[in-house]
Amino acid sequence: MPELPEVETVRSGLEPLLVGRRIECVVCHRSSLRYPLPELTALTGKKVQKVRRRAKYLLFDLEGGQVLVWHLGMTGQFHVLSQQVEAGAHEHVRFDLADGQSLRYRDTRRFGYAGLLNGTELGQHPWFAKLGPEPLSEDFNVDHLSVGCSGRKAPIKSVIMDAAVVVGMGNIYASESLFRAGIHPARAAKRISHKRLVVLTEMIKQILAEAIEAGGSSISDFVHTDGKPGYFSHAFRVYGRQGEICLSCGKAIKRMIQCGRSTFYCSGCQH
Protein backbone atom coordinates (compact mmCIF):
# COMPACT_ATOMS: atom_id res chain seq x y z
CA MET A 1 0.00 0.00 0.00
CA PRO A 2 2.78 2.43 0.55
CA GLU A 3 4.00 5.06 -1.85
CA LEU A 4 4.17 8.62 -0.61
CA PRO A 5 0.42 9.34 -0.85
CA GLU A 6 -0.43 6.16 1.02
CA VAL A 7 2.08 6.86 3.77
CA GLU A 8 0.73 10.39 4.06
CA THR A 9 -2.79 8.97 4.32
CA VAL A 10 -1.69 6.66 7.11
CA ARG A 11 0.02 9.58 8.85
CA SER A 12 -3.00 11.85 8.74
CA GLY A 13 -5.24 9.00 9.85
CA LEU A 14 -3.10 8.10 12.83
CA GLU A 15 -2.37 11.64 13.95
CA PRO A 16 -5.68 12.40 15.68
CA LEU A 17 -5.74 8.97 17.30
CA LEU A 18 -2.22 9.03 18.69
CA VAL A 19 -1.20 12.59 19.46
CA GLY A 20 -1.41 13.26 23.17
CA ARG A 21 -1.96 9.58 23.94
CA ARG A 22 0.31 7.58 26.20
CA ILE A 23 1.67 4.19 25.27
CA GLU A 24 0.92 1.89 28.19
CA CYS A 25 2.34 -1.33 26.95
CA VAL A 26 4.11 -2.73 23.89
CA VAL A 27 3.73 -6.34 22.81
CA CYS A 28 6.04 -7.65 20.11
CA HIS A 29 5.03 -10.94 18.55
CA ARG A 30 7.89 -11.01 16.10
CA SER A 31 10.86 -8.68 15.94
CA SER A 32 12.50 -9.98 12.78
CA LEU A 33 11.28 -7.61 10.13
CA ARG A 34 13.68 -6.40 7.47
CA TYR A 35 16.00 -5.51 10.32
CA PRO A 36 15.51 -6.53 13.94
CA LEU A 37 13.12 -4.14 15.65
CA PRO A 38 14.58 -1.84 18.33
CA GLU A 39 13.82 -2.46 21.99
CA LEU A 40 10.25 -1.20 21.95
CA THR A 41 9.64 -1.62 25.66
CA ALA A 42 11.59 1.64 25.97
CA LEU A 43 8.40 3.32 24.71
CA THR A 44 6.34 2.26 27.70
CA GLY A 45 4.80 5.24 29.44
CA LYS A 46 5.79 7.72 26.71
CA LYS A 47 3.34 10.13 25.17
CA VAL A 48 3.16 10.62 21.41
CA GLN A 49 3.61 14.29 20.64
CA LYS A 50 3.51 14.39 16.84
CA VAL A 51 3.05 12.07 13.88
CA ARG A 52 5.14 13.26 10.93
CA ARG A 53 6.24 11.93 7.58
CA ARG A 54 9.52 12.27 5.70
CA ALA A 55 9.69 10.52 2.31
CA LYS A 56 8.01 7.17 2.99
CA TYR A 57 8.98 7.11 6.64
CA LEU A 58 6.50 7.67 9.45
CA LEU A 59 7.94 9.59 12.38
CA PHE A 60 6.37 9.32 15.81
CA ASP A 61 7.79 12.03 18.05
CA LEU A 62 7.85 10.88 21.64
CA GLU A 63 8.01 12.63 24.93
CA GLY A 64 11.68 13.05 25.83
CA GLY A 65 13.01 13.73 22.33
CA GLN A 66 13.19 10.26 20.85
CA VAL A 67 11.59 9.51 17.50
CA LEU A 68 10.14 6.17 16.52
CA VAL A 69 10.84 5.91 12.79
CA TRP A 70 8.83 3.36 10.85
CA HIS A 71 8.97 2.29 7.23
CA LEU A 72 6.10 0.16 5.91
CA GLY A 73 8.11 -1.65 3.26
CA MET A 74 5.81 -3.22 0.70
CA THR A 75 3.01 -4.60 2.85
CA GLY A 76 3.19 -2.84 6.21
CA GLN A 77 -0.07 -1.58 7.69
CA PHE A 78 -1.08 0.24 10.86
CA HIS A 79 -4.55 -0.22 12.27
CA VAL A 80 -6.19 1.11 15.38
CA LEU A 81 -8.32 -1.53 17.09
CA SER A 82 -9.76 -2.22 20.51
CA GLN A 83 -7.35 -4.02 22.82
CA GLN A 84 -9.93 -6.83 23.00
CA VAL A 85 -9.36 -7.79 19.37
CA GLU A 86 -7.10 -10.82 18.97
CA ALA A 87 -3.90 -10.50 16.99
CA GLY A 88 -4.53 -11.22 13.31
CA ALA A 89 -2.28 -13.04 10.89
CA HIS A 90 1.04 -11.27 10.34
CA GLU A 91 0.47 -8.88 13.19
CA HIS A 92 3.93 -8.29 14.63
CA VAL A 93 3.58 -5.47 17.14
CA ARG A 94 0.82 -4.06 19.32
CA PHE A 95 0.98 -0.75 21.17
CA ASP A 96 -1.67 -0.48 23.86
CA LEU A 97 -2.85 3.07 24.38
CA ALA A 98 -4.27 4.60 27.51
CA ASP A 99 -7.78 4.76 26.06
CA GLY A 100 -8.44 1.04 25.55
CA GLN A 101 -7.44 1.23 21.91
CA SER A 102 -4.32 -0.31 20.45
CA LEU A 103 -2.14 0.41 17.45
CA ARG A 104 -1.33 -2.76 15.49
CA TYR A 105 1.45 -3.24 12.99
CA ARG A 106 0.87 -5.92 10.39
CA ASP A 107 3.28 -6.79 7.61
CA THR A 108 2.89 -9.90 5.48
CA ARG A 109 6.20 -9.79 3.70
CA ARG A 110 8.13 -8.21 6.57
CA PHE A 111 10.00 -5.74 4.41
CA GLY A 112 9.08 -3.02 6.87
CA TYR A 113 11.56 -1.75 9.48
CA ALA A 114 11.78 0.62 12.38
CA GLY A 115 14.28 2.46 14.50
CA LEU A 116 14.24 4.40 17.73
CA LEU A 117 16.35 7.46 17.01
CA ASN A 118 17.40 10.61 18.73
CA GLY A 119 15.37 13.47 17.30
CA THR A 120 18.34 15.81 17.02
CA GLU A 121 20.33 13.34 14.93
CA LEU A 122 17.63 12.32 12.46
CA GLY A 123 19.17 14.20 9.57
CA GLN A 124 22.52 12.48 9.97
CA HIS A 125 21.08 9.00 10.13
CA PRO A 126 21.79 6.88 7.01
CA TRP A 127 18.07 6.55 6.32
CA PHE A 128 17.73 10.33 5.96
CA ALA A 129 21.13 11.80 5.17
CA LYS A 130 20.97 11.51 1.39
CA LEU A 131 17.28 12.06 0.78
CA GLY A 132 16.24 14.61 -1.82
CA PRO A 133 13.46 17.16 -1.33
CA GLU A 134 9.82 16.41 -0.68
CA PRO A 135 8.07 16.44 -4.06
CA LEU A 136 5.27 18.72 -2.87
CA SER A 137 7.64 21.29 -1.40
CA GLU A 138 9.05 24.31 -3.17
CA ASP A 139 12.49 22.76 -2.90
CA PHE A 140 11.44 20.34 -5.59
CA ASN A 141 11.26 22.38 -8.76
CA VAL A 142 12.41 22.17 -12.35
CA ASP A 143 15.88 23.50 -11.55
CA HIS A 144 16.36 20.77 -9.01
CA LEU A 145 15.11 18.09 -11.39
CA SER A 146 17.36 19.43 -14.15
CA VAL A 147 20.40 19.00 -11.95
CA GLY A 148 19.28 15.47 -11.13
CA CYS A 149 18.92 14.65 -14.83
CA SER A 150 22.02 16.34 -16.16
CA GLY A 151 24.69 13.97 -17.37
CA ARG A 152 22.64 10.92 -16.58
CA LYS A 153 21.89 8.55 -19.38
CA ALA A 154 19.82 6.40 -17.03
CA PRO A 155 16.16 6.09 -18.00
CA ILE A 156 14.10 8.97 -16.66
CA LYS A 157 11.94 6.55 -14.71
CA SER A 158 14.83 5.41 -12.56
CA VAL A 159 15.94 9.00 -12.02
CA ILE A 160 12.57 10.15 -10.67
CA MET A 161 12.48 7.03 -8.48
CA ASP A 162 15.93 7.87 -7.09
CA ALA A 163 15.29 9.14 -3.56
CA ALA A 164 18.45 11.26 -3.75
CA VAL A 165 16.76 13.27 -6.53
CA VAL A 166 13.24 13.41 -5.12
CA VAL A 167 11.61 11.27 -2.44
CA GLY A 168 8.32 9.46 -2.52
CA MET A 169 7.99 8.35 -6.13
CA GLY A 170 7.17 4.66 -6.24
CA ASN A 171 6.62 2.31 -9.11
CA ILE A 172 3.01 3.32 -9.69
CA TYR A 173 3.30 7.09 -9.60
CA ALA A 174 6.51 7.03 -11.62
CA SER A 175 4.66 5.41 -14.53
CA GLU A 176 1.63 7.61 -14.08
CA SER A 177 3.49 10.92 -13.92
CA LEU A 178 5.55 10.07 -17.02
CA PHE A 179 2.36 9.26 -18.89
CA ARG A 180 0.84 12.59 -17.91
CA ALA A 181 4.02 14.35 -18.97
CA GLY A 182 4.11 12.50 -22.30
CA ILE A 183 7.66 11.29 -21.69
CA HIS A 184 8.77 7.76 -22.57
CA PRO A 185 9.98 5.98 -19.39
CA ALA A 186 13.10 4.65 -21.11
CA ARG A 187 14.27 8.03 -22.41
CA ALA A 188 17.72 8.98 -21.16
CA ALA A 189 17.26 11.61 -18.46
CA LYS A 190 19.91 13.92 -19.95
CA ARG A 191 18.09 13.96 -23.29
CA ILE A 192 14.91 15.59 -22.01
CA SER A 193 14.43 19.28 -22.77
CA HIS A 194 14.03 21.85 -20.03
CA LYS A 195 10.56 22.57 -21.28
CA ARG A 196 9.50 18.97 -20.85
CA LEU A 197 11.10 18.77 -17.40
CA VAL A 198 8.90 21.71 -16.42
CA VAL A 199 5.89 19.62 -17.36
CA LEU A 200 7.21 16.52 -15.60
CA THR A 201 7.85 18.47 -12.39
CA GLU A 202 4.30 19.72 -12.51
CA MET A 203 2.82 16.28 -13.23
CA ILE A 204 4.72 14.69 -10.33
CA LYS A 205 3.28 17.27 -7.97
CA GLN A 206 -0.16 16.98 -9.51
CA ILE A 207 -0.50 13.22 -9.32
CA LEU A 208 0.81 12.99 -5.76
CA ALA A 209 -1.51 15.76 -4.63
CA GLU A 210 -4.48 14.08 -6.28
CA ALA A 211 -3.64 10.72 -4.75
CA ILE A 212 -3.29 12.23 -1.28
CA GLU A 213 -6.62 13.94 -1.79
CA ALA A 214 -8.23 10.64 -2.75
CA GLY A 215 -6.62 8.88 0.20
CA GLY A 216 -7.93 11.52 2.51
CA SER A 217 -11.46 10.46 1.79
CA SER A 218 -10.80 6.87 2.88
CA ILE A 219 -9.10 7.56 6.20
CA SER A 220 -11.98 6.18 8.24
CA ASP A 221 -11.94 3.00 6.17
CA PHE A 222 -8.29 2.45 6.76
CA VAL A 223 -8.69 2.79 10.50
CA HIS A 224 -11.66 0.50 10.85
CA THR A 225 -11.25 -2.05 8.14
CA ASP A 226 -8.56 -4.16 6.64
CA GLY A 227 -6.37 -2.74 3.88
CA LYS A 228 -8.38 -1.20 1.13
CA PRO A 229 -7.16 -2.19 -2.31
CA GLY A 230 -6.38 0.92 -4.30
CA TYR A 231 -8.80 3.70 -3.55
CA PHE A 232 -6.91 5.75 -6.11
CA SER A 233 -6.56 2.94 -8.62
CA HIS A 234 -9.58 4.09 -10.63
CA ALA A 235 -7.43 7.05 -11.62
CA PHE A 236 -4.60 4.98 -13.05
CA ARG A 237 -4.20 5.62 -16.75
CA VAL A 238 -1.36 3.20 -17.46
CA TYR A 239 -0.40 1.27 -14.32
CA GLY A 240 -1.63 -2.32 -14.53
CA ARG A 241 -3.42 -1.63 -17.81
CA GLN A 242 -1.17 -3.45 -20.30
CA GLY A 243 -3.16 -4.55 -23.35
CA GLU A 244 -5.97 -2.16 -22.53
CA ILE A 245 -6.81 0.91 -24.57
CA CYS A 246 -5.08 4.22 -23.90
CA LEU A 247 -7.74 6.66 -22.79
CA SER A 248 -6.02 9.46 -24.69
CA CYS A 249 -5.05 7.96 -28.06
CA GLY A 250 -6.64 4.50 -28.24
CA LYS A 251 -3.46 2.50 -28.68
CA ALA A 252 -2.74 -0.48 -26.46
CA ILE A 253 -0.90 0.22 -23.20
CA LYS A 254 2.44 -1.58 -23.04
CA ARG A 255 4.43 -3.10 -20.21
CA MET A 256 8.18 -3.48 -19.99
CA ILE A 257 10.75 -4.28 -17.31
CA GLN A 258 13.14 -1.57 -16.12
CA CYS A 259 15.57 -2.23 -13.31
CA GLY A 260 13.62 -5.33 -12.45
CA ARG A 261 10.32 -3.49 -12.06
CA SER A 262 7.29 -3.29 -14.33
CA THR A 263 6.84 -0.06 -16.24
CA PHE A 264 3.59 0.77 -18.00
CA TYR A 265 3.36 3.30 -20.82
CA CYS A 266 1.62 4.31 -24.03
CA SER A 267 3.81 4.31 -27.13
CA GLY A 268 1.35 6.66 -28.80
CA CYS A 269 1.44 9.34 -26.13
CA GLN A 270 4.94 9.02 -24.69
CA HIS A 271 8.16 9.83 -26.52
Next chain:
DNA sequence: AAATGAACCTGTTTGC
Protein backbone atom coordinates in the same frame (compact mmCIF):
# COMPACT_ATOMS: atom_id res chain seq x y z
C1' DA B 1 30.39 6.70 -10.89
C1' DA B 2 26.58 4.53 -12.61
C1' DA B 3 23.66 0.78 -13.98
C1' DT B 4 21.84 -3.74 -13.28
C1' DG B 5 20.56 -7.76 -10.50
C1' DA B 6 19.89 -10.14 -6.29
C1' DA B 7 18.31 -10.27 -1.77
C1' DC B 8 15.01 -9.74 1.98
C1' DC B 9 9.65 -12.55 2.69
C1' DT B 10 4.86 -14.33 1.82
C1' DG B 11 0.70 -14.59 -0.82
C1' DT B 12 -1.76 -14.48 -5.13
C1' DT B 13 -2.19 -14.85 -9.99
C1' DT B 14 -0.81 -16.83 -14.39
C1' DG B 15 0.61 -20.41 -17.50
C1' DC B 16 1.68 -24.98 -18.92
Next chain:
DNA sequence: TGCAAACAGGTTCATT
Protein backbone atom coordinates in the same frame (compact mmCIF):
# COMPACT_ATOMS: atom_id res chain seq x y z
C1' DT C 1 -6.85 -30.03 -11.53
C1' DG C 2 -2.06 -29.50 -10.08
C1' DC C 3 2.11 -27.49 -9.76
C1' DA C 4 5.66 -24.22 -10.84
C1' DA C 5 6.87 -19.81 -12.27
C1' DA C 6 6.01 -15.03 -12.27
C1' DC C 7 4.79 -11.17 -9.89
C1' DA C 8 3.57 -7.59 -6.09
C1' DG C 9 3.36 -0.74 -3.59
C1' DG C 10 10.54 -0.63 -1.22
C1' DT C 11 15.24 -0.35 -0.08
C1' DT C 12 20.01 -1.94 0.26
C1' DC C 13 23.98 -4.48 -1.03
C1' DA C 14 26.98 -6.74 -4.41
C1' DT C 15 28.54 -7.15 -9.01
C1' DT C 16 29.58 -5.69 -13.67
